[in-house]
Amino acid sequence: MNIGLVAHDAKKSLMQNLCIAYRGILSKHQLYATGTTGRLVEEVTNLHIYKYLSGTLGGIQQMGLQIEQNQMDMLIFLQDPLQPAAHEPALENILRLCDAHNIPCATNLATAEVLILALDQGYLDWRNYV
Numbered sequence: 479m480n481i482g483l484v485a486h487d488a489k490k491s492l493m494q495n496l497c498i499a500y501r502g503i504l505s506k507h508q509l510y511a512t513g514t515t516g517r518l519v520e521e522v523t524n525l526h527i528y529k530y531l532s533g534t535l536g537g538i539q540q541m542g543l544q545i546e547q548n549q550m551d552m553l554i555f556l557q558d559p560l561q562p563a564a565h566e567p568a569l570e571n572i573l574r575l576c577d578a579h580n581i582p583c584a585t586n587l588a589t590a591e592v593l594i595l596a597l598d599q600g601y602l603d604w605r606n607y608v
Contacts, residue, residue: 479551479597479605482541483511483519484533484572489556490515494522496554496590501525503598510544512537538572545575551605552597553583554590581605 481504485493497504497519509527511519516529530537544550553576555569576583582602584590596602 479602480508480510480549482550482553483509483515485515485556486558486561488558488561490518492587493556494519496587497523497525500594503594510541538569542572542575545572545579545581548579550581552593552602553581555583555585557585
């Protein structure tokens, strides 16, 4: 499955820790991330990650295009609700696209863990038939 990873600046270390904790599960899938998030996660996990441009330079739009074309199966987008990002409209759009295309999306650590465990148990295999 194709999994997208996006994190606000204040949540990048949390994304790294999440990916370290679930490295065994994530290593079985194709990972995509915005530039900085992808680089940081790759450095600590040695997972191969397809990296888009940085989020502020168009990486969010690149991921949105992949979602729009039904080429993404799950998105983990760790948001910082207390610090809005400068490119907030693009981030809101990616969440709308996930809703429109029935792509499971986690926006915090709790739902990210639930989705990763569901992925491991095969509960998201229905995405293979969409």
